[in-house]
Amino acid sequence: MAEIIARDARMASTILKTLTDEERSQALQAVHDELRAHKATILEANVIDMENAAKNNLPASLINRLDLSKGDKYDTMLQGVLDVAALEDPVGNVTLKTRLDDGLDLYRVTCPVGVLLIIFESRPEVIANITALAVKSGNAAILKGGKESLATFTAMAKVVSDTLVRTAVPGKAIQLIATRDDVSSLLNQDKFIDLVIPRGSNELVRNIKDNTKIPVLGHADGICSVYVDKDADVQKACKIAVDAKTNYPAGCNAAEQLLVHESLLDTQLPVIAEALITAGVTLHVTPIIKAHLPANEKIVDAVEGDFDKEFLSFDIAVDAMASAEDAMMHINVHSSKHTEAIITENEATANKFLKGIDSAGIYWNASTRFADGFRYGFGAEVGISTNKIHARGPVGLEGLVGYQYQLRGNGQVAADYIGAGGSRQFIHEKIDVRGMRL
Incomplete structure (x- = not known):
């Protein structure tokens, strides 16, 4: 089951990253509209989770994080989706261009990470946050919420899933799972999943880091x-x-x-x-x-x-x-x-x-x-990273893209150049890339 989920996410990611920024942003507008329309239903589900949390004597700090009706929390969550949709497209930015030779240009271009596995506790608003950030950055995402937020998670997941299938975004680009067994198996899917992002307790984060080969982005404590x-x-x-x-x-x-x-x-x-x-x-x-x-x-x-x-x-x-x-x-x-x-x-x-x-x-x-x-000003975040490489601090869109090198030529082969048997010299001319996109 876990392999199927991960493989489906990988397939969806290959389509998602080819969509235009307009298509991705339109999908997020639709998600925002439906989450707003179903606010009452989702908050009713949240009340069930809050009551169960109190009955089970869960820590006050966890209950506070669980409460989606507190103050303007729900409306802030919705605004976060729109804020992300309105941000500049993080995919396709050219950060380097070097002319290796006439007709042979090297580009460094921002691209999605691929497939994200996000495991979180308590905070049901994470569903909206991650959906927005993942779709906008061209990444597929698998989301697993904690059992304490199961009712809220289920209600929000249904709205998100039912909405995305009516957009250009592939249906499996955002998948939401509920069982703990799936998590253990997904942590073994390093062939299909590129990054794990845990959001929760020290124990949760350390357990994930100890049980996967997939890179983990996050922090265990907030001291x-x-x-x-x-x-x-x-x-x-x-x-x-x-x-x-x-x-x-x-x-x-x-x-x-x-x-x-x-x-x-x-x-x-x-x-x-x-x-x-x-x-x-x-x-x-x-x-x-x-x-x-x-x-x-x-x-x-x-x-x-x-x-x-x-x-x-x-x-x-x-x-x-x-x-x-x-x-x-x-x-x-x-x-x-x-x-x-x-x-x-x-x-x-x-x-x-x-x-x-x-x-x-x-x-x-x-x-x-x-x-x-x-x-x-990131619109939302997938979490805060205390890692020292790739992404650090609040992780928004920029933390969910990497880069790849694109070489655009016209039939050139390495054997013609110095270092591979030939005599032709490289130019290595640096080109101004300000505002350049591919």
Whole structure:
């Protein structure tokens, strides 16, 4: 069964990548319209998943991610589909052209990755996000949702599948599967599947990485840090720290560590701590931090592992740093390479931090919550990658294309040229490719 699913996806991808940008975008407009028309039905299914999650005592962070009716989440999901459809076509861009000889031109052209396997937990909006990004970038996708979102997943999957078959996009370009058995088998289909993108818990990501030969794009944890430097503006520090921790604590871009320069322990630290406590945050503090704060039930002793932990709740680990360099060292050791922020008015210190941190995102005087494909203008994202090759940070359309070399000639053979037995010389003339597409 898994081999059939993967093979069908491969066949569909060979057709999908030949479609025009207009055909792909029109398909996404149709998906948007149908998801909007079926909003009530999908949200009813989401209520069933929420009720089951509560009955099964699932973690609050997971339930928050599951809730599709919270605030403007559903409408934002729909807008994301349109935003992706409106983006510039990522396929067919010429990034290099070299004239090897008269009538023999080499092009480097962006192309789809091929077949994506996306495995996610809780977040049902991923179906719309991935469908949009995959179709727009010319990739086929196989989606597997978690059992906790089964009712929502099923309802959305039906809408997406029924819609795409009425467009130019091949019916098997987006496939949605529900059983765990299929996942194990699909992870063995390296002949047909090009990239696995897991979105979920540390356990999920690590399990996938340990059980497949297919390249994996993603991150296991979102241990993000905010460092308040000695030259920080206290009002900015309070505003950013509170937002980074409380805006959406279940998000992978929420701050889990607060590091404060030791010169601020008697001045800015109490102000920042009060702002966090007022916002409902519990501070897990080291002895040096505790010694500079008044007693409060929201201040508890940090325990081993707190600075290597993704709380995903109204909790944050707090420690003091002797210098920006010490903060950088701490972050590079304890963070998950996701997103870190420095609060300072000193540009030289900020620039050193921006260069010295080994994470996918490094911010100066801004909340870590900005680490998001939608906020970056990508329309949506398939996830956030802490990998160091191919794609890093929020992965939008550019992260879902690679490139291939096209050589366009007129009967030339290598044997005529130097290096293969001939005497003809190469020109190797670089051609300006700005705005060039094939």
